[in-house]
Amino acid sequence: MKSYLRQRLIQFIPIILGVSLLSFFVMHLAPGDPTALFSDPNVNPIELARIRANWGLDKPIVVQYFYWLGNVVRGDFGTSYTTGQPVLQEILARLPATLMLMIPAYILTLLITIPLGVICAVKKESWFDNLVTFFSFAGMATPSFWLGLVLMLVFAVQLHWLPAVGMYESGITGASLFVRGFDFIRHLILPLSTMVLLSLAGITRYQRAAMLEVLGQDFIRTARAKGLPERQVIFKHALKNALIPIVTLIGLSLPDLFGGAFIIETIFAWPGMGRLGVMAIFQRNYPLIMGIVIFSAVLIMLGNLLADMAYAWVDPRIRYAKK
Amino acid sequence: MIKQAIAVFLLLLCLTGCAAPGKLTAKAIKLPDPAQADPNGSLILALGGEISVINPVLSTDTSSSAVEGVIFNGLTTINESLEVIPELASSWTVSPDGKIWTFKLRPGVKWHDGQLFTAADVVFTYDTILNPKVNSVRRSDYIIDGEEIKFRALDKLTVQAILPKPFAPFLTRTMMGIIPKHLLEGKDINTASFNRAPVGTGPFKFKEWVTGDHVSVVRNDNYYKGRPMLAQIIMKIIPDENSTLVALEAGEVDETGVPPKDYQRLKAKAGINVFEYDALTYTYLAFNLANPKFQDKRVRQALAYATDKEQLVKLIFKGLASPAYAPSAPISWAYSDAVEKYSYDPVKARQLLAEAGVKNLSFTILTNQGNKEREKAAVVLQQQFKKVGVKVDIRVMEWSALLKIVNSPQAPKDFDAVLMGWALGLDPDAYSIWHSSQYPTGFNFIDYKNPAVDRLLARGRTTLDQAQRKKIYAQLWQVIAADQPYIFLWYPKSVVAIRERVGGLSRPGPAGLMLNIEKLFVTK
Numbered sequence: 001m002k003s004y005l006r007q008r009l010i011q012f013i014p015i016i017l018g019v020s021l022l023s024f025f026v027m028h029l030a031p032g033d034p035t036a037l038f039s040d041p042n043v044n045p046i047e048l049a050r051i052r053a054n055w056g057l058d059k060p061i062v063v064q065y066f067y068w069l070g071n072v073v074r075g076d077f078g079t080s081y082t083t084g085q086p087v088l089q090e091i092l093a094r095l096p097a098t099l100m101l102m103i104p105a106y107i108l109t110l111l112i113t114i115p116l117g118v119i120c121a122v123k124k125e126s127w128f129d130n131l132v133t134f135f136s137f138a139g140m141a142t143p144s145f146w147l148g149l150v151l152m153l154v155f156a157v158q159l160h161w162l163p164a165v166g167m168y169e170s171g172i173t174g175a176s177l178f179v180r181g182f183d184f185i186r187h188l189i190l191p192l193s194t195m196v197l198l199s200l201a202g203i204t205r206y207q208r209a210a211m212l213e214v215l216g217q218d219f220i221r222t223a224r225a226k227g228l229p230e231r232q233v234i235f236k237h238a239l240k241n242a243l244i245p246i247v248t249l250i251g252l253s254l255p256d257l258f259g260g261a262f263i264i265e266t267i268f269a270w271p272g273m274g275r276l277g278v279m280a281i282f283q284r285n286y287p288l289i290m291g292i293v294i295f296s297a298v299l300i301m302l303g304n305l306l307a308d309m310a311y312a313w314v315d316p317r318i319r320y321a322k323k
Numbered sequence: 324m325i326k327q328a329i330a331v332f333l334l335l336l337c338l339t340g341c342a343a344p345g346k347l348t349a350k351a352i353k354l355p356d357p358a359q360a361d362p363n364g365s366l367i368l369a370l371g372g373e374i375s376v377i378n379p380v381l382s383t384d385t386s387s388s389a390v391e392g393v394i395f396n397g398l399t400t401i402n403e404s405l406e407v408i409p410e411l412a413s414s415w416t417v418s419p420d421g422k423i424w425t426f427k428l429r430p431g432v433k434w435h436d437g438q439l440f441t442a443a444d445v446v447f448t449y450d451t452i453l454n455p456k457v458n459s460v461r462r463s464d465y466i467i468d469g470e471e472i473k474f475r476a477l478d479k480l481t482v483q484a485i486l487p488k489p490f491a492p493f494l495t496r497t498m499m500g501i502i503p504k505h506l507l508e509g510k511d512i513n514t515a516s517f518n519r520a521p522v523g524t525g526p527f528k529f530k531e532w533v534t535g536d537h538v539s540v541v542r543n544d545n546y547y548k549g550r551p552m553l554a555q556i557i558m559k560i561i562p563d564e565n566s567t568l569v570a571l572e573a574g575e576v577d578e579t580g581v582p583p584k585d586y587q588r589l590k591a592k593a594g595i596n597v598f599e600y601d602a603l604t605y606t607y608l609a610f611n612l613a614n615p616k617f618q619d620k621r622v623r624q625a626l627a628y629a630t631d632k633e634q635l636v637k638l639i640f641k642g643l644a645s646p647a648y649a650p651s652a653p654i655s656w657a658y659s660d661a662v663e664k665y666s667y668d669p670v671k672a673r674q675l676l677a678e679a680g681v682k683n684l685s686f687t688i689l690t691n692q693g694n695k696e697r698e699k700a701a702v703v704l705q706q707q708f709k710k711v712g713v714k715v716d717i718r719v720m721e722w723s724a725l726l727k728i729v730n731s732p733q734a735p736k737d738f739d740a741v742l743m744g745w746a747l748g749l750d751p752d753a754y755s756i757w758h759s760s761q762y763p764t765g766f767n768f769i770d771y772k773n774p775a776v777d778r779l780l781a782r783g784r785t786t787l788d789q790a791q792r793k794k795i796y797a798q799l800w801q802v803i804a805a806d807q808p809y810i811f812l813w814y815p816k817s818v819v820a821i822r823e824r825v826g827g828l829s830r831p832g833p834a835g836l837m838l839n840i841e842k843l844f845v846t847k
Contacts, residue, residue: 032723035460036730044463044755045730045764051458054513082375082384084458084514093534149565156573164573165561167536269561269570271535279373284723 005305012301019297020072020290024065027289033057034081034284055081057286068290077294078287080280087291090276097167098260098272101188105195106257113200114246117207121215121242122234129208136201148194148267155190163187165269191268195261206249210242244314251307255299352596355826357552360844365555366825369567369576373560374538376518377529379500380452380459390538390558393840394435395500395523398426398445398482403830403838405654405749407494411440411501411524412482421489421787426497428480432547434503435528442476447504449474449484451512458513464496489785491792492750526551526841535560552827552844568820571595577825577845581818583643583696589820600831601654602817605647606697606744607809608688608704613735613770616686623807625675627665629711630704634667636813639699643818647811649800650745650753654833656789657751659797662804672711685714686739689729691722697742700812704742734763734770742812751796752784757803771808 034055035048052058056067071078077087120129156164163169169183214220215238223233260274273292280288370386379391398412409415412426432440452459453471465472470487477483486493503522507515521529526548527540539557544550559576561567567579572592581589581597590597608630610617617623632646648665651658676684688704690697698719705715720728728738745756754761758780761767779799786792804811819836821828824846829838837843 030723031727032721033727036723036726043460044466045732045766047460047463050455050462051460054456054458079514082373084376084381084518090534097535145563145565149569152566152569152573156575157569160573164575165566165570166559166575168533266562267566269536269559269563269566271533271560275373275535275562282721282723 008305008308012298015301016294016297020069020294021065023293024068024290025061027284027286028061030281030284032284034286036284068287072294077291080288081285082283087287090288091273091291091295094260094271094273094276095258097270098258098274100167100184101191101195101264101270101272102257102260104188105192105199108192108196109199109203110250112196113203114207114243116200117204118211118234118239118242120204120208121211124212132204136204139198139201142198144194144198144261144263145267147198148191148264151190151194152267162189164190167270191264191270194268195264203246203249207242207246210245211238214238214242240314244311247307247310247314251303251310254303254306255296258299259296350591350593352598353823354596354828355824355844355846357826357844359846360552360826361847362552363554364552364845364847365557366553366843366845367576368556368558369561369570369579370558371560371562371564371567371580373535373562374532374558377521377532377538378502378512378515378518380448380457380461380502380512381518383460386558386560390540391500391521391523392525393527393540393556394521394525394529395502396432396525397498397500398428399494399497401498401749401834401838403832403834405656405832405834407498407749410498411445412497417787421785422486424484424486424493425477426482426484428482429547430480432524433545434505434524435522435543436503436506438503438505440501440503440524441479442482443479444501444504445482446474446476447508448499448501451502451507452499456513461499464499489787491784491787492748492752495749527556530555546841548841551841571820571822574822578819578821581820583640583818586641586643586818594823595820596823597818597820598828598831598836599643599816599818601652601833602815603652603654603747603749603833604744605650605652605747605814606700606742606812607647607650608740608742608812609769609809610740611736611738611769612772612808614739616684616739619679619681620806621675621679622681622684623810624665625672625679625681625711626708626713627807627810628668628672628675629708629713630665630810630812631667631707632812634707635700635703638703639696640813640815644813644815647814649804649811650756650809651751651796651800652747652814655747655751657793657796659793659800661797662801664804665807665810669711676711676713683712683714685716687716687718688740688742689718689720689725689738690742691725692719693722696815697744701742729768730764732764736763736768736770751792752780753799754780754784757799769808771806773802773806775802776806 033052035051056064059067068078079086080090083090116132120132123129152164155162163186167184167187168180220233220238223237258273259277260272262274262278264270265272265274276288277292279285280292368389370389372384372386374386374390375384376382376387377390377394379388379395382388382391396411398410399407400410402408411429411432413429415424415426417424428440428442428445434440449465449472451457452461453465467487467490472487472493473485475483475485484493500523506522507517510517519532524547526543526546528543530539530541532538537557537559539555541555542551542553561570561576564582567576568581568585570576571579586597589595610623612618636644636646645653648660649658649662688701690701701717701719705717708715725741728736729741731737755766757767757771757776759767759772759777762770776799779795779802783792783795783799786795817833819831821836825843826846827839827842827844828836
C-alpha cells in the first residue's frame with residue numbers, strides 16, 4: 001500500500017507539469033490581454049503597453065512560461081494583476097467561504113440521495129419512486145439562478161424569514177461567536193438549499209440504478225433464499241455493493257468542493273472560489289488563472305487517489321499489491 | 324400520481340408569480356427629515372463587482388473607486404452642476420500663459436492616522452503616478468503631447484503644477500485622490516499592503532475588508548468639512564443585478580441601480596425612492612473607415628437616415644433613454660444640438676445608396692456580450708437596415724476578444740462596424756477619440772481623418788476660456804455629425820433606487836446622489 005501511494009504521488013509531478021504547460025499556452029491563445037479592462041478614452045494605449053511590459057508580457061511566451069515555472073518551483077505563484085496580492089493568498093482567502101458552503105451541501109446531498117436511491121430501487125415503480133423520479137428530472141431541468149432567485153423572493157422578500165445575500169449580516173463582525181454562528185447559518189440556508197435541491201437528481205438516479213442492478217443478482221437471491229430478513233439483505237448485502245459506482249462519482253466530484261459553484265455564489269453574493277476563477281478568466285489575470293489551475297489539478301489527483309483507495313475498502317476484491 | 328406532482332409544482336410557481344402586483348402606479352419621492360437621523364446609523368451600499376485595490380493611483384474599476392470616494396480626497400472635486408470646486412486645495416490661480424497652476428492647500432487637514440496633510444503628499448501622489456514602474460493607467464492624464472506635467476511644493480501648503488503647454492482639461496485631473504507620503508514612500512506601491520488597508524483624509528476611515536464580501540468604513544470625527552452624520556458605511560459586493568434588487572427589496576441594501584425592466588415596478592413600491600438622471604455616456608454604431616464599404620460619406624449618411632432612433636429608444640428603454648445626434652451628452656456644458664440630425668427617412672436612405680452606386684450592401688456589426696441593451700439594439704438595427712436593402716449580420720463577442728480587434732495596433736483593422744459606447748469625462752476634450760494621430764494605436768480605431776476636426780480638437784484643449792471652448796466644440800460636433808463616422812444612437816438615463824430611510828442626498832446627476840457624503844444619514 002505504501003509503495004503504491006509513493007508511486008502515485010511521483011506520478012503527480014509529470015502530470016502537473018503537463019497540465020501547467022497546456023493551460024499556460026491555451027490561456028494565452030484566448031484573445032485579449034489583462035490591460036483590456038482598462039480601456040477608456042482617457043488612457044493612452046502607450047501606458048497599457050508599459051504596464052504589460054512591467055508584467056513581463058512583452059517577452060516571448062515560452063520565456064514567460066519558464067519564468068513562471070522557475071518561480072513556482074521556489075513556491076512563488078506570482079501576484080494577481082488586479083489586486084497586487086500574492087496568488088496563493090488570494091486563493092486561500094476564498095477557500096473557507098467555499099468549503100463552508102460546499103461541504104455541508106455535499107454531505108447533505110449524500111445523506112439524502114443515497115437512502116432515497118435505495119428506497120426507490122427497493123420500491124421500484126411505486127408512487128414514491130415515481131414522485132422522486134419526477135422531482136429528480138424537474139431538478140435537473142431547473143436552472144440554478146432561477147431557483148435561487150425564487151427562493152430569495154419567497155423567503156427574503158415576501159416572508160422575511162431569511163436573508164437574501166451574503167455570508168454575514170453587515171456589521172456583525174464585533175458580535176459574539178454564538179451570534180455570528182447563528183447568523184451564518186441563517187445566511188447559509190438559501191444557497192445550501194438551492195445547491196442540494198438541484199444536485200439531488202444525479203446521485204439519486206445513480207444510486208437507484210446501481211441498487212437495482214445489485215438486487216437482480218444471484219447472491220441476493222441466495223441471501224433471500226436462506227431466509228435472511230429483507231432489511232439485512234438490502235443494507236448488508238446489496239447496499240455495500242451498490243455503493244461502488246457512487247464512490248467513483250464522489251471521488252470525481254471531490255474537486256468541486258474547492259472549485260465552488262459560480263452561479264450560486266454569484267446569485268447569493270457568496271465570496272467563494274467559483275467567482276474568483278471565472279473573474280480571473282474574464283480579466284485574463286494570468287498568474288491567478290494558473291494558480292487556480294494548479295491548485296485544482298492537485299485536488300483532482302488527490303480526489304482520484306482517495307476514490308481508488310476507498311474502492312479497496314468497499315470492494316475487498318481490489319487490493320493494491322506490491323509489484 | 325403525476326397529476327398531484329404537477330399540482331404541487333404549479334403551486335410553487337404560483338407562489339412566486341403571485342408576488343407581482345396587479346397594477347403599477349408611480350408614487351412621489353419621499354425624503355426623510357434630518358431631525359430623525361440615527362447618530363449610530365449604517366448605510367449599506369451594493370457594489371456590482373469585486374474590489375481590487377483601495378488606492379486611487381492604481382484602481383481601474385468602479386467598485387474600488389466607490390470605496391476610494393469616501394476615504395480619499397483630491398485637490399478638487401465636483402459639485403451637482405459638474406463644476407470643479409475646491410477640496411484639499413482651498414483655491415488656485417493660473418498664470419496668464421495657462422502653463423503654471425498654483426494651488427493653495429487647506430491648512431490643518433489630517434490623515435486618518437493623525438499626521439498632518441501637506442504639499443509633500445500632493446507632489447508624492449503625482450510623482451508616483453508618473454513613475455513608469457507604477458502600474459497606473461492614469462499616467463497619461465498628466466502627460467501632454469509626450470511631456471510630463473511637473474509638480475513641486477513651494478512651501479508646506481502651496482503646490483505648483485507646471486504644464487508644458489496650456490491644457491484645458493487639466494483642472495478635471497486634479498480630482499485624483501491624494502495618498503499619504505509618510506506611509507508609502509520607498510515602498511513598492513503595486514503590491515503595498517496599504518492597498519488593502521488604506522489611510523486617507525476623507526469623511527470615512529477604513530475599518531475592514533472581507534475579500535469578496537464587503538468593505539466597511541467608519542466616521543472620521545476630524546473630517547475637515549465636519550463630522551459625518553453616518554456612523555458607518557458598508558459596501559457589499561453583490562455581483563448579480565437581480566440579486567441586488569432582491570436585496571434592496573428585502574431591506575439588506577439601501578441603494579442600487581435599476582435596469583429598465585424593473586423601473587415601473589420599483590417606482591410603485593412602498594419604502595423605495597426611484598431617481599432618474601442623464602448619464603455622461605453615449606452609445607454609437609462606428610464604421611471602420613479603412614474598410615472600402617464605408618469610405619463614401621453618402622453610405623454612412625444613408626445608414627443614418629435608415630436608423631429610426633425614436634423606435635430604438637422606445638423598444639429597448641421604454642423611455643429611459645433619448646436619441647443621440649452628437650458625440651457629447653446633453654448634460655455636458657459643451658453640448659450643442661445644432662447638428663445634422665438625419666431624421667428617419669428610408670426613402671432618402673435608398674436614394675443616397677443609389678447615388679453612391681452601392682448595391683446589396685452587407686456588413687457585420689460586432690458588439691460585446693453581457694450588455695443586453697446593445698445586443699437588442701443590434702437586432703433592431705438589423706431590421707431597420709433591412710428595410711433599405713442592407714443586410715446585417717450580428718456577432719456578439721466577449722469583451723476582451725472584441726477589444727483585441729478594435730484596439731489592434733495593425734492597420735487596417737479587421738471589422739465592418741461596432742456597436743459600443745463611450746463614457747465621457749467631465750471635460751469635453753475628445754482628442755483621443757477623433758484626432759487622426761490616434762490611429763491605429765489610440766481610440767480613433769475607425770481611422771477617421773478630417774483636418775478641420777484635428778484643428779478644432781487642438782484648439783479646444785488649449786483654450787482655457789469656457790465660453791470660447793463652447794463655441795469650438797459646437798463647431799466640432801457639427802463637422803463630425805456631417806461626416807457620420809459613427810451613427811450616434813442614444814443617451815441612456817441612469818436609474819437609481821434608494822430606500823426611503825436614506826436622506827441628505829444631493830441633486831440627481833451624473834455625479835450620483837451622494838456627493839455630500841458627510842451629510843448623508845439614515846433614519847432609525
